[in-house]
Amino acid sequence: MQRFIAVVSGDSMWPTYADGERLVCSDDVSTVGADSVIVFQHPLRSNVRAIKRIKEIDDLTAFVEGDNPDPLASEDSHNFGRIPLSNLIGVVLHVESKQ
Template sequence: MRLKGFTICSGVLRAGMSLGFEPVEFMESVSVKIIGNSMWPHYKDGQVVDFNRYNGEPIQVGDIIVFNHPFRNEMLLVKRVSTISENSFFVEGDNPDPTSSTDSHNFGSIDISSIIAFRHNHITE
């Protein structure tokens, strides 16, 4: 039995101390390592990609987001936004093989609060 591929990411979120008070996050970007082929051909397995930390900027259809898996919070996913409805996003992998991606077709739309980082649409055709 063939398992569906996940494009997951790993990255380090760093925090700094501001004069001994509350931790202050100072990283403006998040580097992630793509694991899997769901975002092929735009991102390939093993590729490291920089994303902007999400701080409430408008997300648009076509943007690529890093977010917490809706049912496995410890897992991060990288997918492209295909539809926006208020504060929820339908996301899909780029791979044309429908069995290559676990995305909103499997778990439904994701809430805006799940988004960790993003990249504006960078496809040039």
């Protein structure tokens, strides 16, 4: 298992995570399920990694949403459909502590 940092860009995950927050993530996605917050390759833009919450998951795909209650604040599965699980890069463990 490797850990990495993902930086939140935008307000789609507010109020859970704020723009600019640094998230500690794991590349072990074997245990993700509904309600996991994941980092994934955007299905339509190959140069973009996104951070969203899994709302529904099956053996091949996941439906992901941002936490922001404003429907215009998040580009997610409502816009681009379910994502293939092969697009998963990691799962968020926690916010990086400020020292």
